[in-house]
Amino acid sequence: MNTNTNSYEKGQVVHTPTFIDGHSVDIPILKILQQDGSVYDGAQLPKIDQTLATKVYKTLAFHRVLDERMVAAQRQGRLSFYMTALGEEATTVGGAAALEPQDMIMGQYREQGALMFRGFKLEQFMNQMFSNEKDLGKGRQMPIHYGSSELNYMTISSPLGTQIPQAAGYAYGQKLQGKDEVTICYFGEGAASEGDFHAGLNMAAVHGAPVIFFCRNNGYAISTPSDEQYKGNGIASRGVGYGIKTLRIDGNDILAVIKAVQWAREYALAEKAPVIIEAMSYRLGAHSTSDDPSGYRTREEEAKWQANDPILRMKNWLLAQDWWNEEQDSALFEGLREEVLAAVKVAEKIAKPELRELVTDVYDDVPEHIEKQYQELVEHIKQYPDAYPVTSGRLK
Amino acid sequence: MNTNTNSYEKGQVVHTPTFIDGHSVDIPILKILQQDGSVYDGAQLPKIDQTLATKVYKTLAFHRVLDERMVAAQRQGRLSFYMTALGEEATTVGGAAALEPQDMIMGQYREQGALMFRGFKLEQFMNQMFSNEKDLGKGRQMPIHYGSSELNYMTISSPLGTQIPQAAGYAYGQKLQGKDEVTICYFGEGAASEGDFHAGLNMAAVHGAPVIFFCRNNGYAISTPSDEQYKGNGIASRGVGYGIKTLRIDGNDILAVIKAVQWAREYALAEKAPVIIEAMSYRLGAHSTSDDPSGYRTREEEAKWQANDPILRMKNWLLAQDWWNEEQDSALFEGLREEVLAAVKVAEKIAKPELRELVTDVYDDVPEHIEKQYQELVEHIKQYPDAYPVTSGRLK
Amino acid sequence: MAQMNLLQAINNALDIAMAEDDSTLCFGEDVGFFGGVFRATSGLQEKYGKTRCFNTPLTEQGIIGFANGLAAQGSRPIAEIQFADYIFPAFDQIVNESAKFRYRSGNEFNVGKLTIRTPYGGGIAGGLYHSQSPEAYFTQTPGLKVVVPRNPYQAKGLLLAAIRDDNPVVFFEPKRLYRASIGEVPEEDYQLPIGKADIVQTGSDITLLAWGAQMEIMEKAAAMASEAGISCEVVDLRSLLPWDLETVANSVAKTGRLIISHEAPITGGFAGEIAASVQKECFLNLESPIERICGLDTPYPLAQEKEYVADHLKVFEAIKRSVNF
């Protein structure tokens, strides 16, 4: 039983952003929206109107549906691997909703929500997952390692924590060039144990990089509960050690996420300094399709968190606002399910990338020694076309 | 100008150990002894009697003299390299004085004071520095990389920060085997920026290792002032992020050092948990004999710290206690200077290690391929004995 | 004797090592309660307690730093790095610390009791970061031993030898074979020697040399060659550092031909070291150039994994080239 996922609840609950400065580690947690859709008394809402709110909600719905369907597709053997963000979708969709399109998003791997909000198309997700020739990543990485330079979403890299000092550098470059841009850097509470976390946060603080470090504290790193990950008060308690302004929020509260990131963006740009946000949430699903959490945690623990569904919470708010109704809701989800199913069918039939893509992009140009290896490979495949059915047919 | 070296002074001054727990980052600093040798009103002294006090003082004196003489020897070209601990001798001598002989000491490189207290002999220091055949390290490392398994002083390793997670592991092993032992791990405020710092502190906290992390915050990492090293309130402010009990002390106050380490040892053993001590001090000398600090800091800054000499401070206390007098003092320093000079002359004449030591200790035994390389080398040297004068004469 | 897969053989070796010596510890990411993402440490926490088999925080540099400290202290740490692709954050602790601990101290201290276990290699649709074979990054580091088993029997015997060896050992486990490779494994304690190659099949026309999962490929190619009338001597190097030049050179002196194969990219891979040494040792015996059949000089791909890898067809073609030189 993970005791850590609850312990931060002891902190004071506040309803406007409240910073932990260098002289306090009493860590309050920001909550704006209650599960029934009502807003806490006195809470200060983020900048959000009906258009933005419906866009956010539709993105959350798309996220939920895509995750459900792709897990099913993986079970059917149509896909090799998938990772859902079940229960923590608000952290990434809300984050993207609070940013400007020119801001760089650097994720860990469970941040597809942010990319969805930016407008990455359903078929683009599919093409990546099916490693087909339309994948922007040219079929080189495992499913869910998305990236788009057009949408300022850095391609996901599996080694954990590496994006943290990179985000500091990226943001420093943005500042130096006088741009109205920040970088947001997502990572899990597990990855926050890597040395790169320490390096990245300290460098950002010392060099004044406008980066928002966003920790998704979902209680687990694969099977390792957060109480075997650290003994401090979450990740937020580390902010003071770097002299970085820190904010803890309810990660299942989309309005708190948007509010916090909106504030952090303003602060980072104005003060040329980093911010840490720790969003308390829970990884409701398995770590990935290769994992089965029943081996390391209880149904009760899961059930407790199921009651905090961030998407339902937002829906309740939209209904209360009269910005949304049940019919729209059913139609949305049904439509999405069909779209996703159809898109799977299309994507899995698209051809794999051409053989040539095996050797491009190692360098800016293909150097001689790799060109030679490629030519030998082509000859070899031509000699044994049946052994390499995916590429042999398309060789000239 | 390094503003950081002063900023912690703003903290409250206390005279008994006061912990920063997980709910406070108001960082008090422990001071017991004033520069004139008087004890602060109400201060609680460490366990120390005249015997221990004189041993500590003699060690400090030895340290000061050895450092002075070896810098001179280096200038004369008799020694390739040296590092003094001028101005921060109390941190290491005091630390060792507060520990038991079975406790492991893991240093960074500026901790010769701890080794002196443990009884490493003058000629042993010399043999290491002159890489002669009596060096316990077999002439393999640069001067000042001492080590002694008999004295539980881990051999110094140049890569910074690596000893920090190692200390966590070492202490965990001590705990597991039920020993009445702790590990103390020294490092500079610069090395505390390495990823290994983060890894080591977190692992020690999570696994409950009885280790005392002792940061010598001397304001500089070579030319880099601590205000370009971090933006938090020193290293102590990080303790709370790991959930580790933290203590800041005046590093030039030998009684504060001893008190803090005595307390930390008790706590670490009883609670099976790590402690962080941050000792505020100043590197009065150059980083090493390869460095010249006049290029990056002012005489005024140095002068301010010269007035805080930890050795003089202790002497004043001893005089006030009537445990020491000026005649003893002159005799001590004079005697030490002569001893050191004599020891240099002896050590520099001792032969270098035999050629065989080039290939031993890579593994427990010399494997075949290295044996073959060695034999070829022997043949080669025999062919050109004049080109390898140091080893050729002793080859059979 | 029992039928075990490679994972079971590893688990069994760990069990024996922990039973015989109270100071033996197994740890790493998810290694504790869950038994590791591949389940290699399954059941060990239950049996030996949370203080001897445990999860660590997610920090490879911390895991190996901690392990170095434990080994220096006199404990016997067996640290797991979840995937060999993630061993690089620990590179400094391994290459600058573990490898040099004894030498730099004049044997005042050592970390000889350290063993690092890590699953390596491709063939599991893992792409760039779940497929690497980084053994050559370690074989150029004096002070380390590097071992790679090819099947369950070898895995148990070599792992027990590695754990008891008084030098730090990096033990690479071919994860593609974890469940795929099944064989007879004695239930009792035994060791196989570190530093000795194993002649898997004798032959007269050409020597095929590899290690780990790549041995399967070599045996397949040897079978194809045999049908074409070419007799292959198949050698499993097993230990890459130190490595058994004598056995390899004797084989090449006999056959006059050598093909080396590994999964890692060709340039800078360990086959280069072997070829360089053998061309010197067997200069007058060689009847054709030594060939290296390895991964291409690209990061490990996903969609074109099949094309990328050094498969039996590529080895077979090289055999023909070599014999017809």
Next chain:
Amino acid sequence: MAQMNLLQAINNALDIAMAEDDSTLCFGEDVGFFGGVFRATSGLQEKYGKTRCFNTPLTEQGIIGFANGLAAQGSRPIAEIQFADYIFPAFDQIVNESAKFRYRSGNEFNVGKLTIRTPYGGGIAGGLYHSQSPEAYFTQTPGLKVVVPRNPYQAKGLLLAAIRDDNPVVFFEPKRLYRASIGEVPEEDYQLPIGKADIVQTGSDITLLAWGAQMEIMEKAAAMASEAGISCEVVDLRSLLPWDLETVANSVAKTGRLIISHEAPITGGFAGEIAASVQKECFLNLESPIERICGLDTPYPLAQEKEYVADHLKVFEAIKRSVNF
């Protein structure tokens, strides 16, 4: 033309690069105000300001992580690692990140603008941790370029090429020569090609191949050989990844003999790769085995440094062995 030592040549190249492009940055430990512990960045902070030339906190993984981010963003970072011996904490950021950034993203992103400068090598009584030559740890990593200059003229031209090259380059500077090597260096901008070897001296009996500070040794050995009536062709590889097999193979085809020398330990060093490739390429031309004269397979020693290193006498002996084979 001006007389410059190797440090001045480096400093001059950095100055040109920073002057021509506002987004070029120099940073690392002590690199800012102080100009680096070797003073390679001397005067740059004064000239270009604290935001473009600065000290970093003491974290190599942070320095390269930060640099990767800057390069991905479009800036042109030149990161210094104070000693090559301390590059290992950054190994993951270099080998798993810099090297694979472009490939893994399908060229959506790249860190081509990154240059990593680091002093390497022995001969300065630095012992284990101020003497290493870790180039081979990088040459087995597709996606990186690896360059080593031998003198001030080469240093300036190659460093400017590295900075402008659209791929991450690891640039090893022979610190033993920083002040010792002095030569004519044009004050204006120029580049030398990456990927091309340089024939330093033509000859007919044997090819001597090396890079960096080791070139001095080769030239000395060649001079000794010349007195003994042996004509050496001396080749500076300059660029280790990619490396110029063609020039080397042409030379060996002509001379029939090859000696490769590097400072790093022999086993797993880059000479192995070269020997393996050349024996294949020049199998019928070789009149004697390719020899590697390198460091011993031990950590870098202190008291016995003289005995340990691959000096001109060892190379000279190898030349004789090879010619008399």
